[in-house]
Amino acid sequence: MRLSGRNLRCLRGGREVFAGLDFDAVAGEAVAIVGPNGAGKTSLLRLIADLLMPAEGTITLEGGDGEMTVAEQAHYLGHRDAMKPALTVTENLTFWADFLGGPPADPAACIAAVGLSHAAALPAGFLSAGQRRRLSIARLLTVRRPIWLLDEPTAALDLVSQRVFAGLMTDHLATGGLIIAATHGPLGIPARELRIGGEA
């Protein structure tokens, strides 16, 4: 599987964020998008997730499911965690497993994988920033999607959780997955760097 973008140009509010951007990512590989604030790391992820329209250029996926768009085969982990404060941890995760479709994994196992079992019955509104992040990461495990688009995935995670998350990413790559992550810090796994917008 190979995800590639050619000659991408992105406009936000009439202002050019980047232009002439090429990238490639193949199955089993992690790509780390690095660059200074405002260089367009999040914009690039949102272009790939089909949440923004490129002003120019194309994004193509070879070897995926031809019946589905790139976005439908991707998990997007954004700044916002997509969890409802009024629902419990288990209810939030069960909803996403049901809504995203496909053969779902056991929500309890996904919660255990990110070390949140003790908080499973707690409303998500009571979780700390790091715990909410871990809950979003558990969402990536509920339903299998080959492409993971991660925006600052390690932000707010403590060292132990960063190691756990690195293990989950390694497993995903080992099963033929593909990771594109925008990051400032180290990702915790070997990753090819994609630099946009000059030196940070």
Added chain:
Amino acid sequence: MSALGALIRRDIRIAVRVGGGALIGVLFFLTVVVLMPFALGPDLALLARLGPAILWLGALLASLLTLDRLFTADHDDGSLDLILMSRTPLELACAAKALAHWLAAGVPLIVATPVLGLLLNLDGPATLAVALTLLAGTPALTFTGMIGAALAVTLQRGGLLLAVLVLPLSIPVLIFGVAASNAAILEQGALTFSTPFSILCALSLASLVIGPFAAAASLRHGLD
């Protein structure tokens, strides 16, 4: 279809929990109707004559009150991004969200109508007629209101804009809803109950079709 079922269950569950807002509409409805007799005075005949119009106005405003959170809440916490990316067609997801909103916020208004009818000196058949027209008409309010909610989704304080956008679209529903109720109560020979009631049902059915497509198109266009 289990994805849509999950979406409906989630939205209803959030609506009935603390801070969810399902009962805020009913409380507002109650407040408006309770205040009316104080403003109009103790003329029972006048109250009974204005009753259907007051109930309809109250239900219309109450349903607008909670509509602005229909997409904004999902936009603010990032859920909308995932709904847009999902394999479920956005039109169906919009329809499911509107249906959940109607079940959680619209049905309680209809259930409260018999109680509020007592305060307006409406007799049993009249209250039943108003409740029946609300049952047929409130889906139209929710599904046309959804278009406004989708347009105002990225605005920080879109509630007022939503009202300005949606109220003109609600006028036909209001006209035929009140007309059907009055026809049932007064039983005038010229205007029967079935004519305005059929048009009211038609408005609801048309908005069930148009609303989800318009809302989905507006959400796609408003991506940022």
